[in-house]
Amino acid sequence: MSRGRIAHVAVLGAGSIGVGFAVAFAAHGVPVVLWDPFPEALDRARTDLHRRLRLLADHGLAPGQAAPVRTVESVEEAASDAALVQECAPERVEVKRELLAAAATVVPAVPLASATSAILPSRIAEGMPAEAAARVLVAHPANPPYLLPVVELVPGPTTVPEVVRRADEVFRGAGMHPVLVHREVEGFVLNRLQGAVLREAYCLVRDGVASVADVDEVVRSALGRRWSVTGPFETADLNTRGGIASHADKLGPAYARMGAERGQHDPWTAELVSRVTAERRRVLPLDDWDRRVLWRDTALAGLTGHWTEIRRADDPAPSSAARDQERP
Numbered sequence: 240m241s242r243g244r245i246a247h248v249a250v251l252g253a254g255s256i257g258v259g260f261a262v263a264f265a266a267h268g269v270p271v272v273l274w275d276p277f278p279e280a281l282d283r284a285r286t287d288l289h290r291r292l293r294l295l296a297d298h299g300l301a302p303g304q305a306a307p308v309r310t311v312e313s314v315e316e317a318a319s320d321a322a323l324v325q326e327c328a329p330e331r332v333e334v335k336r337e338l339l340a341a342a343a344t345v346v347p348a349v350p351l352a353s354a355t356s357a358i359l360p361s362r363i364a365e366g367m368p369a370e371a372a373a374r375v376l377v378a379h380p381a382n383p384p385y386l387l388p389v390v391e392l393v394p395g396p397t398t399v400p401e402v403v404r405r406a407d408e409v410f411r412g413a414g415m416h417p418v419l420v421h422r423e424v425e426g427f428v429l430n431r432l433q434g435a436v437l438r439e440a441y442c443l444v445r446d447g448v449a450s451v452a453d454v455d456e457v458v459r460s461a462l463g464r465r466w467s468v469t470g471p472f473e474t475a476d477l478n479t480r481g482g483i484a485s486h487a488d489k490l491g492p493a494y495a496r497m498g499a500e501r502g503q504h505d506p507w508t509a510e511l512v513s514r515v516t517a518e519r520r521r522v523l524p525l526d527d528w529d530r531r532v533l534w535r536d537t538a539l540a541g542l543t544g545h546w547t548e549i550r551r552a553d554d555p556a557p558s559s560a561a562r563d564q565e566r567p
Contacts, residue, residue: 247272247322248269251324253275253284255383257273262384273317336363336365347370360423361396372397376392378391388415476519477528484513495507
């Protein structure tokens with residue numbers, strides 16, 4: 240879907256996620272109609288929108304003239320003629336259901352998307368008319384969505400495939416990177432991965448293994464930087480010349496033991512490793528492994544140089560290792 244074919248997106252809720260979505264759409268030329276029940280929230284949103292659109296423009300992240308963002312006083316006015324309704328209300332299922340049901344009465348056929356972080360789409364659609372329930376899905380962004388363009392599309396059991404396809408088109412038309420979550424699970428993908436890291440991070444601090452600052456440093460300067468280029472599966476695939484199958488053979492048992500320490504018993508079975516390996520080999524034949532490693536290193540070199548400048552400006556506190564070295 241080209242930008243010119245998207246009439247506008249209705250954003251319901253002018254909190255941080257609603258404003259973030261409005262910025263992401265407007266920066267890529269998609270008009271937005273923004274609603275919130277509190278006039279002061281809309282006043283604050285206008286200021287925030289201007290600042291964040293300026294930030295994107297200053298960093299060359301807005302591809303052209305920003306589209307207008309109009310504020311209105313009713314859900315029905317926001318939703319009228321919209322290409323997509325994006326609900327960004329607080330995490331209360333009854334509020335989300337009420338807003339999307341109201342929007343459904345004035346705009347037929349279009350996706351009714353919720354930005355919920357954890358509520359399943361089937362719960363939001365529960366009790367809604369069948370025609371409206373068939374259009375309900377989750378569109379969960381990373382925060383802020385104008386800088387982290389992934390949006391998780393999570394259909395419920397009643398969501399029709401055409402709605403998912405149309406939502407995908409709208410988000411791609413706004414420069415975002417939608418990913419499909421094949422079945423509804425609490426936390427979807429992003430928060431399950433984030434939760435796994437946070438659970439272990441808390442345990443490491445609790446057990447006296449590392450400080451809060453040093454756990455942050457490990458993620459910021461190693462895991463996070465590397466994953467921003469390749470992601471966890473590609474990182475493992477490029478870790479050893481034999482690819483991800485070799486990585487799983489060498490390190491899988493150690494990871495299983497670490498998980499067992501936390502009461503998690505999900506070893507990587509041979510069948511699962513074969514499935515993951517097959518998907519990776521479709522993306523990257525082993526004959527291209529050296530070329531991809533060079534690409535990774537080039538990307539990381541650029542990121543490292545950029546982050547060096549940022550951290551000089553930020554002047555963060557030294558790690559515990561550095562503090563220990565300073566002690567007499």
